[in-house]
Amino acid sequence: MIRFDYLKPSTLEEALSLLYEHGEGAMLIAGGTDVMVEIKQRKIAPKALISLRGVKELEYIEPHNGGVRIGSMTTHRTLESSSLIKEKFPALADAVQNLGSVQIRNVATIGGNICNAAPSADTAPPLLVLGAEVRIRGPRGERVIPLEEFFVGPGQTVLNRGEILVEFIIPPAPAYTGSAYWKHTRRQAMDLPILGVALSLSLNKGEASNLRKLLAESATMEEILFSLEESGLVCQQARIALGVAAPTPMRAKKAEGVLKGAKLTGRKLDEAGRVASQEAQPRDTLRGAAWYRREMIQVLSKRLAIKCLERIFLGEKR
Amino acid sequence: MKRTISFVLNGEKVEVEVEPHWSLLYLLRERFDLTGAKEGCGMGECGACTVIVDGKTVNSCIFPAMEVDGGEVLTIEGLTEMAEGGLHPIQRAFIEHGAIQCGFCTPGMVLSAKALLDENPHPTEEDIRKGIEGNICRCTGYLQIIRAIKAAAEGGKDGRAD
Numbered sequence: 064m065i066r067f068d069y070l071k072p073s074t075l076e077e078a079l080s081l082l083y084e085h086g087e088g089a090m091l092i093a094g095g096t097d098v099m100v101e102i103k104q105r106k107i108a109p110k111a112l113i114s115l116r117g118v119k120e121l122e123y124i125e126p127h128n129g130g131v132r133i134g135s136m137t138t139h140r141t142l143e144s145s146s147l148i149k150e151k152f153p154a155l156a157d158a159v160q161n162l163g164s165v166q167i168r169n170v171a172t173i174g175g176n177i178c179n180a181a182p183s184a185d186t187a188p189p190l191l192v193l194g195a196e197v198r199i200r201g202p203r204g205e206r207v208i209p210l211e212e213f214f215v216g217p218g219q220t221v222l223n224r225g226e227i228l229v230e231f232i233i234p235p236a237p238a239y240t241g242s243a244y245w246k247h248t249r250r251q252a253m254d255l256p257i258l259g260v261a262l263s264l265s266l267n268k269g270e271a272s273n274l275r276k277l278l279a280e281s282a283t284m285e286e287i288l289f290s291l292e293e294s295g296l297v298c299q300q301a302r303i304a305l306g307v308a309a310p311t312p313m314r315a316k317k318a319e320g321v322l323k324g325a326k327l328t329g330r331k332l333d334e335a336g337r338v339a340s341q342e343a344q345p346r347d348t349l350r351g352a353a354w355y356r357r358e359m360i361q362v363l364s365k366r367l368a369i370k371c372l373e374r375i376f377l378g379e380k381r
Numbered sequence: 382m383k384r385t386i387s388f389v390l391n392g393e394k395v396e397v398e399v400e401p402h403w404s405l406l407y408l409l410r411e412r413f414d415l416t417g418a419k420e421g422c423g424m425g426e427c428g429a430c431t432v433i434v435d436g437k438t439v440n441s442c443i444f445p446a447m448e449v450d451g452g453e454v455l456t457i458e459g460l461t462e463m464a465e466g467g468l469h470p471i472q473r474a475f476i477e478h479g480a481i482q483c484g485f486c487t488p489g490m491v492l493s494a495k496a497l498l499d500e501n502p503h504p505t506e507e508d509i510r511k512g513i514e515g516n517i518c519r520c521t522g523y524l525q526i527i528r529a530i531k532a533a534a535e536g537g538k539d540g541r542a543d
């Protein structure tokens with residue numbers, strides 16, 4: 064086993080100054096589910112780990128002006144049990160409840176998931192469609208940036224040496240908004256996504272009685288889309304985000320443009336899915352081929368749109 | 382670079398010198414001779430190293446020993462010691478329902494079951510499956526394990542999960 068020192072600050076200030084003092088050889092550790100594995104695999108060899116686990120001020124889920132602020136040290140397990148997240152930000156709830164195992168979720172944090180910056184990071188697409196910003200603290204002060212500007216490449220972020228991700232700031236969702244995330248995997252547990260797709264839709268109204276009825280009855284996709292055609296729903300805002308579809312988690316902004324301001328129909332959803340799959344830059348990997356990923360982006364975007372409609376019309380329990 | 386940490390181990394306060402790079406699994410097995418927790422994959426995937434820290438299951442193979450300072454650790458040995466009559470009801474249910482073959486996954490599996498039942502005393506089959514998703518068993522095919530956990534939840538009555 065590679066040797067390293069282990070330091071346990073109890074405040075953010077202390078963590079920042081330790082990080083500064085120890086310089087290049089120092090690395091932050093949150094839940095350690097990426098860090099410890101990478102050390103064992105000899106991918107990294109830090110001289111000192113600075114643990115954030117004792118920094119309790121970074122652990123919170125706080126309602127904030129209709130939105131929410133989530134401290135970077137909040138575990139997936141805590142997020143999974145939060146009724147606020149389930150009710151108002153269901154795309155994130157979808158992601159955290161299927162991330163790793165109970166043992167992993169008990170220790171792994173949302174900050175670690177995002178700072179590790181894997182293309183497959185499960186919380187990234189939901190946070191992107193929820194419009195999250197990140198607050199970063201460093202030796203020279205603080206900055207807040209949109210999450211979409213945070214990722215630079217696989218495992219690479221805009222964080223400079225000495226900086227700590229403090230929190231995620233999620234703004235309030237407009238009325239009649241639904242969001243959802245789908246992790247496309249081979250097996251139902253303990254697997255990384257072949258593809259991750261998150262979607263959020265905001266509509267002009269929350270009434271369309273025939274559509275509601277069909278959604279409640281879990282009618283076929285054809286029936287639902289047919290009724291959608293007649294419901295006169297207009298998409299006020301759409302966000303689509305993809306995981307494992309490019310070197311970093313990404314927003315599919317062109318596809319969003321297809322939906323924004325448009326009357327929602329099956330054809331529009333098809334078009335948006337097609338544009339999203341063209342915008343993506345998937346690769347052939349062990350988990351899946353690029354053509355398959357492109358294909359599934361279309362399939363899943365449409366399915367997720369229906370999930371969003373279910374959540375708007377039938378409540379968030381769906 | 383040795384550090385002294387203290388924590389409650391299976392109900393008893395202990396103080397021990399550790400190297401900062403040790404995993405909790407190494408500490409338990411090599412310093413306390415608690416060999417119930419096993420190293421399977423060593424990467425947090427298989428759950429054979431599962432122990433309970435401050436009420437929550439963790440993969441001790443990737444859990445830094447330094448993090449239990451001031452905390453509480455429960456291993457399978459502790460579960461047995463604290464049980465009346467030698468074995469914990471979950472362990473008895475595992476035996477009764479044939480939920481053990483080679484036994485390598487059993488300590489972790491039992492502790493995941495305990496954490497699940499502590500949080501959710503009346504789990505559905507789905508809850509049970511989700512509760513043990515981080516514990517791999519190569520022998521039983523899981524059905525017996527699910528039955529055993531269901532039975533333990535129902536207080537030892539015959540609870541077939543299927």
Ligand SMILES: Cc1cc2nc3c(=O)[nH]c(=O)nc-3n(C[C@H](O)[C@H](O)[C@H](O)COP(=O)(O)OP(=O)(O)OC[C@H]3O[C@@H](n4cnc5c(N)ncnc54)[C@H](O)[C@@H]3O)c2cc1C
Nearest residue numbers: 091093094095096097098163172175176178184185228425
């Ligand atoms: C068995 C197993 C299964 C897994 N399954 C999944 C899965 O299904 N989906 C998924 O997305 N991931 C999965 N992972 C990966 C991992 O669990 C997650 O990425 C997790 O969220 C990482 O969080 P952590 O707190 O453990 O991070 P750590 O390992 O502690 O840190 C990760 C990185 O982020 C940095 N960091 C952490 N916190 C901060 C901060 N506040 N500011 C700046 N930098 C910081 C660290 O320096 C490090 O580089 C799995 C891992 C394992 C071992």
